[in-house]
Structures are given as structure tokens and as C-alpha cells.
Amino acid sequence: xxxxxxxxxxxxxxxxxxxxxxxxxxxxxxxxxxxxxxxxxxxxxxxxxxxxxxxxxxxxxxxxxxxxxxxxxxxxxxxxxxxxxxxxxxxxxxxxxxxxxxxxxxxxxxxxxxxxxxxxxxxxxxxxxxxxxxxxxxxxxxxxxxxxxxxxxxxxxxxxxxxxxxxxxxxxxxxxxxxxxxxxxxxxxxxxxxxxxxxxxxxxxxxxxxxxxxxxxxxxxxxxxxxxxxxxxxxxxxxxxxxxxxxxxxxxxxxxxxxxxxxxxxxxxxxxxxxxxxxxxxxxxxxxxxxxxxxxxxxxxxxxxxxxxxxxxxxxxxxxxxxxxxxxxxxxxxxxxxxxxxxxxxxxxxxxxxxxxxxxxxxxxxxxxxxxxxxxxxxxxxxxxxxxxxxxxxxxxxxxxxxxxxxxxxxxxxxxxxxxxxxxxxx
Numbered sequence: 001x002x003x004x005x006x007x008x009x010x011x012x013x014x015x016x017x018x019x020x021x022x023x024x025x026x027x028x029x030x031x032x033x034x035x036x037x038x039x040x041x042x043x044x045x046x047x048x049x050x051x052x053x054x055x056x057x058x059x060x061x062x063x064x065x066x067x068x069x070x071x072x073x074x075x076x077x078x079x080x081x082x083x084x085x086x087x088x089x090x091x092x093x094x095x096x097x098x099x100x101x102x103x104x105x106x107x108x109x110x111x112x113x114x115x116x117x118x119x120x121x122x123x124x125x126x127x128x129x130x131x132x133x134x135x136x137x138x139x140x141x142x143x144x145x146x147x148x149x150x151x152x153x154x155x156x157x158x159x160x161x162x163x164x165x166x167x168x169x170x171x172x173x174x175x176x177x178x179x180x181x182x183x184x185x186x187x188x189x190x191x192x193x194x195x196x197x198x199x200x201x202x203x204x205x206x207x208x209x210x211x212x213x214x215x216x217x218x219x220x221x222x223x224x225x226x227x228x229x230x231x232x233x234x235x236x237x238x239x240x241x242x243x244x245x246x247x248x249x250x251x252x253x254x255x256x257x258x259x260x261x262x263x264x265x266x267x268x269x270x271x272x273x274x275x276x277x278x279x280x281x282x283x284x285x286x287x288x289x290x291x292x293x294x295x296x297x298x299x300x301x302x303x304x305x306x307x308x309x310x311x312x313x314x315x316x317x318x319x320x321x322x323x324x325x326x327x328x329x330x331x332x333x334x335x336x337x338x339x340x341x342x343x344x345x346x347x348x349x350x351x352x353x354x355x356x357x358x359x360x361x362x363x364x365x366x367x368x369x370x371x372x373x374x375x376x377x378x379x380x381x382x383x384x385x386x387x388x389x390x391x392x393x394x395x396x397x398x399x400x401x402x403x404x405x406x407x408x409x410x411x412x413x414x415x416x417x418x419x420x421x422x423x424x425x426x427x
Contacts, residue, residue: 013266013282013354014337053105053135057425058116058123060325060418105135112140114413116424140410145379153382159409160273160386162375166368167390167409169246170196170220175367176404190360190404193249196220201241208234214250214295216306218406228307230300251403252295255396257342259292263308263405264336266392267427268361272384274373278365280358283423286339288332290316314416322419333419353400360402361392389427 040047106129107121117138121128126136135155137143142159151157165171173194180188195204208215212232217239219227230250231237239247254261267281290313291304299305304316313319313332320331329338343350380386391411395403415421 013280013284014335014340015282053124053126055120055124057422058119060421060425106133107136107138108134110137110139112138112410112413114138114140116413116415116421120425142409148379148385149381151380151382151385153385155385157386158388160270160372160376160388161379162368162372163388163409164221165371166364167407168221169218169406170244172364172368172404172407173246173248175371176364179363179367188363190356190363190402192251192403195247197240197245197247198242204247205241214252214300215247216250217245217247220244220246228303230306232297232300251395251397253398254293255398255400256293257286257288260332261289261293261306261308262286264339264357264392264394264396265411266336266357266361266394267411268365268390268392270365270388270390272386273369273376276365276369276373278361280361281427282336283426284336285419285423286334286336287313288334289313290319290332310412322417325418325422328419331417331419333417335419335423348400353396353402356400357394357396357402360394360404364392364404364407 104125104127107126108129108131109118118128121136132150137155137157139157139159142161142163143157145161148157148161165175173191174196176188176191177194180191193207195201195207197204214230214232216228216230217237222228227245229238231239239245256262263286265285265287267284268278269281270276270278287308287310289305289308291302293305294302303312307313310333314321322328322331322333324330328335329342334342340350343353376386389411391408393405393408395405397403413424415424
């Protein structure tokens with residue numbers, strides 16, 4: 001990957017300390033308010049104040065810690081009347097609830113189990129509704145085009161039309177490979193060599209015959225590690241060249257921590273594609289495999305060595321769950337803050353690694369910007385209606401070079417540990 005300047009981004013994800021977090025946040029907010037004041041002064045009477053709800057994260061009760069987080073990860077529903085908490089810090093919301101409870105902002109969860117989203121909405125005074133009279137719609141899958149057409153300008157939905165161009169593995173790799181051909185392989189060398197089957201079966205076979213190597217196969221549209229396998233010998237594998245899948249050259253030199261492979265879950269929110277506006281959440285997760293990494297032939301079928309998905313490794317006999325928020329470097333899932341501290345302790349250049357990761361994220365979003373922006377123009381009547389939280393899964397090798405693995409359409413909003421609860425509730 002081409003070298004990047006360390007100072008190209010204001011700061012890397014993760015926090016060095018609580019004090020650093022507070023100071024940086026206040027400075028950013030002051031700068032934003034100054035800019036807003038300039039805009040308001042220029043617009044004068046043309047400015048129309050839009051309704052605003054400022055959300056606050058839901059804190060995990062100390063007395064309940066891990067058991068409460070695990071229960072919240074499985075809770076199917078809650079009663080708004082018993083869950084509503086103080087809204088004193090939100091003037092608009094407080095007024096709406098005091099004046100008429102029927103006018104409180106509303107939300108709807110559809111085709112998903114997202115207890116953290118539900119609890120966050122309830123604790124901030126939103127009321128669940130079963131119909132289309134919602135302010136916020138949080139859906140697992142994307143909507144059909146007709147669903148976007150019916151939205152009015154004050155409604156919000158957590159998907160863009162056409163987001164599967166980014167979150168389906170075959171689509172994502174095709175768009176990234178197109179960008180690499182147009183702008184040079186050097187600018188997009190964070191993409192493992194990948195072939196989309198069955199369309200590129202002949203090209204894959206030719207490459208395999210020439211170079212051999214280790215390969216990983218993933219279904220186009222599956223999640224949680226389902227259907228993934230690794231092979232070195234094509235003649236003894238279960239790979240079918242006629243079925244839909246992506247086959248990628250396996251990154252054999254991952255950076256290891258305590259002998260374990262890991263990947264990074266980085267949360268990215270896109271608020272618009274035209275022009276592109278995206279934010280990288282400053283906290284996230286480092287997710288570890290549960291068995292020592294090995295590429296010996298006998299170990300290639302061991303998912304606990306090669307896959308970092310939580311849904312797989314939580315079933316390992318030695319899996320260790322985080323039990324205390326303060327100890328975010330214990331267990332098989334760490335915070336990005338703890339991960340950064342570990343890298344600094346071993347002398348790694350954390351800033352250049354994160355510069356490369358954020359470069360990867362921006363270029364990946366740019367690869368799909370035209371098609372998602374075009375779909376949004378076609379089916380959405382009001383700008384600003386859509387937003388999306390993506391879960392970028394990124395592997396870092398032993399040279400601190402990031403590799404994109406996949407982008408998740410609806411990253412899990414469940415919490416089975418205090419660390420999950422704190423990170424995702426803040427998100």
C-alpha cells in the first residue's frame with residue numbers, strides 16, 4: 001500500500017483516555033456551533049428550524065453488568081411505559097412529551113432483533129408504533145423501492161436503496177476491481193485477489209494453476225461465517241465452480257496477538273451519498289479467533305483458528321467473554337482503544353495503520369457512490385431521509401497493512417457482554 005501521511009486524519013479511532021475524549025469532543029462541538037451560527041446569519045429568515053432529537057447512550061447498570069447485557073441481547077420486546085426515562089437534557093423532546101404524549105417522536109423496528117436500538121429509543125423518550133406513523137424506521141433488510149417512495153421529509157430509515165452493491169461480497173469486489181482497473185492497482189491494493197463465481201471460474205482456474213496457494217471461499221450473501229471454507233488443493237475441496245460464491249487469495253500473514261488471528265469491526269455511518277458524507281465511529285471491536293493460528297493442512301478446516309466471527313467462536317470451549325467494561329483488553333473481544341494501546345506497547349505505528357484503514361474505507365465508499373446515489377435519486381423523494389450504519393470487517397497483516405474482508409449491511413445491535421453494550425449503545 002502506498003505510504004500515507006500520519007496527520008492526514010484528525011485522530012485515529014479509539015481513545016487514549018477519558019480526558020482526551022472529553023476535550024476533543026468539546027473542541028469539535030464548539031467549532032461546529034461556530035460554523036452553524038455563520039450559516040444561520042447568512043440565511044436569516046430563510047432558515048426553517050427542523051425537529052431535532054439529541055440521543056444519549058443508555059448506560060449499563062453496574063449492578064447487573066454481564067447478566068443484564070446478555071438478557072438485553074435476547075430481549076424480544078419492552079414496554080415503553082416502564083422504560084421511558086428522563087428527557088431533561090432534550091428540550092424539544094421534553095416539550096413534545098409534556099404537551100401531548102401522542103406527539104412524542106415514534107420509532108418502528110422491522111424484520112430485526114435490535115434490542116440496543118429499541119432500548120436507546122425508549123430511554124430517549126421515543127414511542128414504538130406498529131404502523132407507518134414512525135419518525136425512525138430501523139429495518140434489518142433494505143426496503144423495497146415502494147417503501148422509500150412513501151416516506152415524508154421528516155421520516156428517517158436506516159438503509160439506502162442499493163446498499164447491497166456494497167454489502168454483497170460479489171458486488172463489492174466487482175466494484176473495487178473496477179476502480180483498481182480505472183485508477184491503478186496500487187491505489188486499491190487492500191483488496192485480496194478475488195474471483196466471483198461462476199462468472200470468473202476460468203480466470204480463477206488459470207490463476208490457480210499458475211500460482212497455487214491458499215484460498216478462502218465465501219457465499220455471496222451469507223453472514224456469521226456460514227458456508228466459509230479454506231483450501232489449498234482444489235482437487236480435494238468442496239468448491240463448486242458453477243455455484244455463486246467469491247473465492248479470494250487467503251492472507252496468510254495476519255498480525256497475531258498472543259498467537260491468535262483477529263479482525264477489526266469498524267462502524268461507519270453514511271448520511272448521504274450525493275455528495276458523499278460519512279463518519280467513522282471512534283470506538284469499535286477487535287474480534288479474536290479462539291484457537292492458535294496455523295496454516296498446517298490438518299488445521300485448515302478448523303474455524304476456531306481461521307474465522308473471527310463472534311457467532312462462531314462463542315461456541316468454542318475456551319471462549320472467554322468480556323465481563324467488565326474497565327477490562328476491555330480481556331477475553332476474545334477487545335475495544336479498539338485497548339487494541340491501539342497494545343500496538344503502541346509493542347512499538348507498532350498505530351497512526352499510519354489507521355491512516356491506511358481510513359483510506360481503505362473512503363475508497364470503498366467511493367467505489368459504490370455513483371450507483372447508490374443514482375438509486376437514491378430515483379426512488380427517494382426527500383434528501384436526508386436515508387442513513388446507514390455499515391460494519392466494515394478489516395484484517396491487518398504483520399506489516400500493518402489492512403485488507404478489506406466484507407461490509408455488513410445490518411451489523412448486530414445485540415449485546416452479550418458489557419463491552420458490546422457500551423460500544424453499541426454509544427454508537
